[in-house]
Amino acid sequence: xxxxxxRRRALESMRRPDLAFSGENPCxxxxxxxxxxxxxxxxxxxxxxxxxxxxxxxLNYTFGDQLGQFSGRIKSRxxxxxxxxxxxxxxxxxxxxxxDCRWNLLIETYVLGDGRRRRPPRRQQTVEDxx
Ligand SMILES: [Zn+2]
Numbered sequence: 001x002x003x004x005x006x007r008r009r010a011l012e013s014m015r016r017p018d019l020a021f022s023g024e025n026p027c028x029x030x031x032x033x034x035x036x037x038x039x040x041x042x043x044x045x046x047x048x049x050x051x052x053x054x055x056x057x058x059l060n061y062t063f064g065d066q067l068g069q070f071s072g073r074i075k076s077r078x079x080x081x082x083x084x085x086x087x088x089x090x091x092x093x094x095x096x097x098x099x100d101c102r103w104n105l106l107i108e109t110y111v112l113g114d115g116r117r118r119r120p121p122r123r124q125q126t127v128e129d130x131x
Contacts, residue, residue, distance in 0.1 A: 003107050010105060011049055026050075029097055029104040033059075037097035040074045044096055051101035058107075059097060064090030066113075068120030080112060089113035 010026045027050060029037075041057030048056040062075050066087045075083065080092060094108040
């Protein structure tokens with residue numbers, strides 16, 4: 001599955017309204033998503049493909065059986081690195097969000113984990129516990 005292709009199609013269909021746009025309007029980010037991006041998002045490192053805003057953000061959503069109640073949470077890149085050694089397998093969905101024009105799109109999906117099957121969460125020691 002190529003998210004890059006989906007992204008290009010979404011952008012193309014916005015520039016060419018004559019093309020039937022299949023799917024949702026990519027500039028209709030839910031207010032909740034905008035708020036989440038402003039609080040938890042990391043700078044996208046590139047400008048918005050629609051309005052050229054430099055405030056574009058990316059969010060990492062994590063999903064997986066082994067995450068138990070924490071499935072669906074937003075995680076920072078640092079947290080993902082920690083989680084990679086704490087869980088056997090989980091999926092990360094990367095969404096880019098522009099707080100200015102409300103462009104939003106799933107740009108990447110990947111699987112992380114050390115491959116060892118675990119029971120859903122119990123308390124794990126983190127860097128914060130050590131220092
Ligand atoms: Zn934008």
